[in-house]
Amino acid sequence: MENFDQIESDILNKIKNVNDRNSYDKIKTEIFGKKGVITELFKKIGSLDQSQRKEYASKLNSLKENVNKIFEKKLIDFDQSEINNKLKNEKIDVTLPGRTYFSGKIHPVSQVIDEVTSIFSEIGFSVEEGPDVENEYYNFSALNTPENHPARDMHDTFYLNHSKDLLLRTHTSPVQIRTMLKGKPPFKIIAPGRTYRHDSDQTHSPMFHQLEGLHIDKNINMGHLKGCLYYFVKKFFEVEKVKIRFRPSHFPFTEPSAEVDIGYKIQDGKIKIGEGDKWLEILGCGMVHPNVLKNAKVNSKLYQGYAFGVGIDRLAMLKYGINDLRAFFESDIRWLEFYGFDPLDIPTNYRGLSR
Amino acid sequence: MITSLSWLKNHLTTKANLNEVAEKLTEIGLEVENIKSSNNNLDNFIVCKIVKTQKHPNADKLKLCDVDVGSGNLIKVVCGAQNARDGLFAVYAPPGAVIPKTNMKLKVAKIRGIESYGMLCSGYELDTTSDKEGIIELNKKEKNIGEKYFKNSGEKTMDISITPNRPDCLGIRGIARDLSASGLGQLKKQPPIKISQKFKNPIKVSIKNEKDQGCGIFGSVYIKNVQNKESPEWLKKRIISLGLKPISAIVDATNYVMFDLNRPLHAYDADKIDQEIIVRNSKKGESFEALDNKKYTLHNNMCAISDKSGVLGLGGIIGGTRSGTEMSTKNILLESAYFFPSPIRKTSKILNIDTDAKYRFERGIDPDSIKLGLDLGMCMILDMCGGEASKFSIVGKIKDKRKTIDLEPEKFLKVIGFSITNLEIKKILTSLGCSLRVSGKKIKVLPPTWRPDLKEDIDLIEELTRIKGYDKVPSISPEKENVKDTLNYRQKLFHFAQRSAASKGYTEAVTWSFTDSKTDTLFSELKNEIKLSNPISSDLDVLRSSLYSNLIIGAKKNIHRNFEDLMLFEIGPVFKGSKPGEQSTMIGAIKTGKYSRKNWIEKERNFDVFDMKNDAFRILNEIGIDSSKIAVSNNTKKWYHPGRSGLLTLGSPNGPELGYFGEIHPSIIKKLDLRTDNVLGFEIFLDNIPQSRKKIREAKPQFIVSDYQKVVRDFAFIIDEKYSSGEIINLVKKIDKELIKEVKIFDVYQGENISSGKKSIAFNVTLEPKDKTLEEKDIEEVSKKIISTVQDKTGATLRS
DSSP states (O other), X not given: OOXXXXXXXXXXXXXXXXXXXXXHHHHHHHHHSTTOHHHHHHHGGGGSOHHHHHHHHHHHHHHHHHHHXXXXXXXXXXXXXXXXXXXXXXXXXXXXXXXXXXXXXXXXXXXXXXXXXXXXXXXXXXXXXXXSEEEHHHHTXXXXXXXXXXXXXGSXXXXXXXXXXXXXXXXXXXXXXXXXXXXXXXXXXXXXXXXXXXXXSSSOOSEEXXXXXXXXXXXXXXXXXXXXXXXXXXXXXXOSOOOEEXXXXXXXXXXXXXXXXXXXEEETTEEEETOSSEEEEEEEEEEEOHHHHHHTTOOTTTOEEEEEEEEHHHHHHHHHTOOOSGGGGSOOHHHHHHHXXXXXXXXXXXXXXXX | OEEEHHHHHTTEEOOOOHHHHHHHHHHTTOEEEEEEXXXXXXXXXXXXXXXXXXXXXXXXXXXXXXXXXXSSSEEEEEEOOTTOOTTOEEEEEOTTOEETTTTEEOOOEEETTEEEOSEEOOTTTTTSOSOXXXXXXXXOOGGGTTSBSSOOOOOOEEEEEOOTTOGGGGXXXXXXXXXXXXXXXXXXXXXXXXXXXXXXXXXXXXXXXXXXXXXXXXXXXXXXXXXXXXXXHHHHHHHHHTTOOOOOHHHHHHXXXXXXXXXXXXXXXXXXXXXXXXEEEOOTTOEEXXXXXXXXXXXXXXXXXEXXXXXXXXXXXXXXXTTOOOTTOOOEEEEEEEEOHHHHHHHHHHHTOOOHHHHHHHHOOOGXXXXXXXXXXXXXHHHHHOOEXXXXXXXXXXXXXXXXXXXXXXXXXXXXXXXXXXXXXXXXXXXXXXXXXEETTEEXXXXXXXXXXXXXXXXXXXHHHHHHOGXXXXXXXXXXXXXXXXXXXXXXXXXXXXXXXXXXXXXEOOOOSEEOHHHHGGGOOOSSOOBOSSOSSTTSOEEOSOXXXXXXXXXXXXXXXXXXXXXXXXXXXXXXXXXXXXXXXXXXXXXXXXXXXXXXXXXOEEOOHHHHHHHHHHHHHHTTOOGGGEEEEOOOOTTEEEEEEEEEEESSTTSOEEEEEEEEOHHHHHHTTOSOSOEEEEEEEGGGSOOOSSOHHHHXXXXXXXXXXXXXXXXXXXXXXXXXXXXXXXXXHHHOTTTEXXXXXXXXXXXXXXOTTEEEEEEXXXXXXXXXXXXXXXXXXXXXXXXXXXXHHHOOEEOO
């Protein structure tokens, strides 16, 4: 019988020296081709004696298998070394910049409107809107501010005609009237929007934003107003403790009226909301005046409640440390990109108001 | 309203210090805005001595004065007054001082070539006399040099912001009363006045009985043989502490009473009154010169205080120079009157006059204070100037409009959230001047005459809460219950659209709702622009009818700062008319400049129309409009480049307008001096986005996919250039809507090898069989149909 070990070692020696696919093919033919070494060995099986045949075949098959494995391994080695060779030539400078892309920003006013809406949504307020151009009636008279009343001096008004009955709303409060007139109590709404006053300096802009709040139901008292605004201020400024002061004031459309101050201090040149011994006015509020309810066709014997108005731009300035109100509306791309928010930063309760 | 602690103490017994008083005032709604040490501006004026005068070398009428202001060095001042002379004591204003009359801030200035460090003041400039001739001559001594001319007491003052409902607190006594109600002290009684008034007021007063008569009561007293003079130091200091200037004892006394009791008075030089006082409605065209040295021409029906010769002054607003008191005045008529708020306000608005008296009358003066005012004013004048007073003459009468208010203590609890005892109610309201009577469950309350704001029970409830303290109101935590969706469909759409635009790389701008009419008209189809009657400036004179106006004005500022590659958008209202609701919500977006600049990896290229089209489509997709429903045509507006812009409509080219996109018209870019030639934009009409009746999950068909291989075939045609790609795509799609899944243009070419007026267009068609694998002959069949259809309908030829 053939010396299979010897044959195997001969073959392996031959393969060992194969370094390219051409000689690989050639050697493979020498072994497995029509006249190949192993092919020839297989041909011999038929002529063998029955007693030898089994052992011969078994040894031959094992030889074939071993050789095949070596060939396969050789192929993998070829692939690997070809890839390795390729990789050597495929180095790029990954510190080079990539292709152009653009990231837009959301304006701080829009962001704060969404933040505030998210907060009030949690406690059952829904959003209402009203027109920017208003009648004198909705903006003043219906809100218990009759013509020739000095309280009108607090609002420098833009007019659209000389009879002064069409104007740009000076506050979001007319939305209270519109909402109550078109629906039935209870009402629990907020109304963010643009407001206008004929005033322009460092701290005043002829256009700014307000958020109106209105909650009318059968038993809503000033305690609810206080609780609601505490909740809001704490949530909005995202602070644990917050110092708030309700200070008596006067608005024709609420009674009692209050202005709300929050405590703050200046720390390392930055404003810190919620602590300290300085006070900052942030909003006006009060119990809706019975005359307003009457004008809005709500029975003030049965229903009562509170309203508030807060400056959105001012909230944005305080929370995000913005100094100049006028810069909000100047479309300076440097400012917008600096103070703007990523469009994916959608304020929500579950994901948090701000990052 | 300005006050000091010592003045308050005239009316209030209290041990509280200034800070405690200030804190309490703020707590009860009289907000102390600041506490100041003294009036800084008037501090600047200093007593000086002119040491030497010489003629100005370049001007005959000017003098060069060496002035001793007590600083050690002599100061050079150029002065034009004739009476400037060696040794004269005068009033010096240094550079930086603000001249009261003109409100001008002094600067070191060259006058005819010589620098003048400040000025020597005339009485006119200091607004203390109307004397324009010459500078003030002071009767002072060497030791006075360097002293403040307007001596203040050095006491701190509080500036209190008084809300329009509280006219009573425009007098110190009203503030003291509130403090006493709050428990911070005891209100003092007004000392009784005992003056012998023997003779009858010789000047007859009548209030004409006319419609719209602005005067209700006119009280007066005639004081004869007075000797007008400078006020004593204590009074001057009080007047200065208010930020006013002392003028004379008579005028200072009237001002004092106004601020002390909120009781405006007016003093006439009685000898200048022609026979009698007639309070009547003015006639159009009548005029008079007022104490502010301005001449006012009156309209009909203004409340004129007049005599036989004409108008003396406007009642409750301002007196006239004709009957004004002077140092030489001998006999005066002191007026204490009641004028109705509304006509006061109307008149002062029309004539644009604002005075301390007007401010008080329009808010409502105590109609019962006529005699109180005459008493105190008369007393002070007699004290300071001597003389003899007549009996009071009080003409006219007004109805007491006060009503008894029924207050139910229960209601306090219901509105405020905590309870209050009847005893507390009584204590607080009484200390505020109300009279109370308990009647069953109700308390009947009559408010005092000085509180026109107390009209119904809610007003009293506010008083009680305010004095009890807002900190007593409990805080009730809000319920976390949602009855209604927070946002409605339109509001959600707004929110989506806003974030969608920003996520395409645009930065959100928020710009004013008004804009420059000259710019807006370029982007508007309105027949009439929406003008503001009183714009803040001439370049913000109309309500915007397009979002482009302000975006492009904003872009221009950025481009001029060398930020030329911009992507800006705004979402918000544009206006179509001047009535409420004539507005719509839009997105406007612009891109300027280049997509990419000199860059190692990409070719430099401008932003182009297809950038805008893509963005507009993606936003519309994201807010719920399927691309297949958007029709594109080129019927655009005048502000777009006519050949490079498109209209997006819903369903068909005649459907509702969804938006526009394209290049801004080159002539607009040029006109606006944008310093770039590449400005593009899109507009989306959010109000035209229809609300789907179904939720997305309901509107989706069943999920069905084909198990059979899809096949893609390419076609190329030479076709007349008038045919748009959209038309060809639609044409091919229609051939077999079931089988043809997609038609995609991959090449469009005009130029060499293509005859003019024609273009080459290449597209591939994706076939997706539903029920069997396509065989070569099926594909061949569809291909033939595509070729023949395109050829037949457009005259195109297959490109070989």
